[in-house]
Amino acid sequence: MTARIIGGYSLQNRLLIAVSVLLTVFLGLTGAVLDRAFRNSLETGVAEQLQVQIYVLLAAVDEAGGNFYFSGNLREPRFSQLNSDLYGFISSADDGELLRTASALDISYDSLGLGYDLAIGETGFGRLQMAGRGEFFVSSYAVTWENRPSPIQFSVLEATDTFEIEVANFRSSLWSWLGGLAVLLLVLQLLLLRWGLAPLRRLARDLKQIETGQSEVLDTSYPRELSAVTQNLNLLIQSERKQQSRYRTTLADLAHSLKTPLAVIQGELGGDAEARSQSRIVQEQLDRMNQIVSYQLQRAVSAGSASTLARQVSVADAAAKVGRTLEKVYADKPVTIALDIDNAFNFLGDERDLLEILGNLLDNACKYGHGNVAATAVLESAAPPRMLLRVDDNGPGISPADRDRVLQRGVRLDTLAQGQGIGLAVVVDIAASYGARVSIGDSALGGASITVVFDNIRITD
Known part of the structure; x- marks a missing residue:
């Protein structure tokens, strides 16, 4: 989630300037x-x-x-x-x-x-x-x-x-009193404007809380002039969330519909050694189709998920959940996953997107490493809050010549490195939808180090 610059003018400043000009003209003419x-x-x-x-x-x-x-x-x-x-x-x-x-x-x-x-x-x-x-x-x-x-x-x-x-004494006294009266009226006008525009500031705060995941819907206790706006915004929020849910359900059904025929075909091809040798080309194309389906479906599910209607997800809890799962998956290797993530870090977005990023990075580290995996998160900047998430392994690493290529957006599947391009491409797509940046380097453990810098972070006490 990239930082946004709020443009436009201030209603309070606009009204205050208008009243100041009117008051200056009125008091000036009165004084004259x-x-x-x-x-x-x-x-x-x-x-x-x-x-x-x-x-x-x-x-x-x-x-x-x-x-x-x-x-x-x-x-x-x-x-x-x-x-x-x-x-x-x-x-x-x-x-x-x-x-x-x-x-x-x-x-x-x-x-x-x-x-x-x-x-x-x-x-x-x-x-x-x-x-x-x-x-x-x-x-x-x-x-x-x-x-x-x-x-x-x-x-x-x-x-x-x-x-x-x-005349000079009267004029001095007159303009002193009128000047003091103007200042007093402007202060009173400012207080009245702040009081009158308080519901708008409250609406902005409530929308910010929804954006950061601290609230689900807008409160209904607004003035009559704003009640229609807040009701329509609540309907829009609910509609967007229902639409996201329908998209995910439809994509899940599509994934199931595509994977089942592919699995049947693969099963039919699994005969004796001679049959497998004859169908090697077909099998390679089926594997490739499986990869394409998985990649494109994951990419479609993550597209648009970086909604402004974000929820607050604990990064430490998500990493722990993924770590426990992978330790069971790679129980025969064995794999040690060291997590160093502060509980104060909260991801503002969809939990499934964060789990997808962590799952792909940690799974690649477990798969291509030699048993040692480390995931750390540090605060790179406090204002605005920015978190640096790094996953290290002790595997062979990724050569400098391949780093830009595997992270380049829009690279076709058949140009990705075998076995690790899909997961990294999904990570890049999901991270990009939140305004995050992905980079590859050398790990202190001896293998690859994948770094993701997030801006959509909230720090809690």
Whole structure:
């Protein structure tokens, strides 16, 4: 069973990204609207405050002999402080500047560019840029003054520094709160997504348990939205297992049907020595047919058996079972089979496939060895788990020239080495269906060493 890379995207990440984009846009627009509303509200407040300052000037200004003067102390101290960033001017279109507050003594009135387009009783509010002093708010109010033909315009200027500081503080506070709120909402959304998608993760875990042989079917206690899926998956699992069983039964019947006529023919050929000599060619062809039938049937039975619906099989128990059987079969030789396989190794697949692999390898070792056979299993890699199974014998071994040929997939039967090609070809086919790799080397016992590396392994405590 080869390692699979799970591709595609994550539903949780997809939803989280979508919500994050939506939340960013929504909070961004909300912040922009609130920022604009605060600025407008603050500017309105400034305009109202400057209008009050104009009324202060109106209450304190008097005229004598055509000259304007402040008849009393201004209630706003900044009007009396030089460079206090609050300045007052009284002017008219005919006479120009008529009076200014003490705070504006060093300001050139002509450089301000104040216009006289206000009607009597009308108020104007805006901004102007004062050279060397920055930006100012300006509020103007036109009134009628006794017998003067042109309106008198009262203007108050105030620097925007305080306004900008308040806006900056509000903006900093606003975005800090909105940022914190966004993080909180994203965390809550992530928790909600994990809770909402928990049944899907549970379904994936249950499917993995079926794949590794820890479970037979899916649980039925799923949400309504997934119940139809799980029921259909259970039906599919049951159908696949029934189909595998039918395949094996049909192939077993086919094997019996083919072997029986062949056995009858072989029996009829077994006469006296002269008859056996005359039918030698026929007998060789019958033996070859038997080998072909055995090989192709074993190959068909193992084909597709590396199902994702695997069961967990103890490698040590399977090897012990095969070892006990072969020691009885080769009782007259005699054969010693040494097993060194940890009980923690579990094969994820069909038990019959594992028994077929072990049976062929150990049977060849017993048949062509000189009595000493060893089967060992070691952990080659822990993550992912990978087991190396090796069967050694003390026989003549397999020559390097024949190793690639007997393991090559798709090699025809008549090109295999006599007596050992069939078993190894079956091992290669079954191992390949599970993604395992087979190799041949020299054994420390003096004979052949057959190594199979499995990836479909589970380690238990």
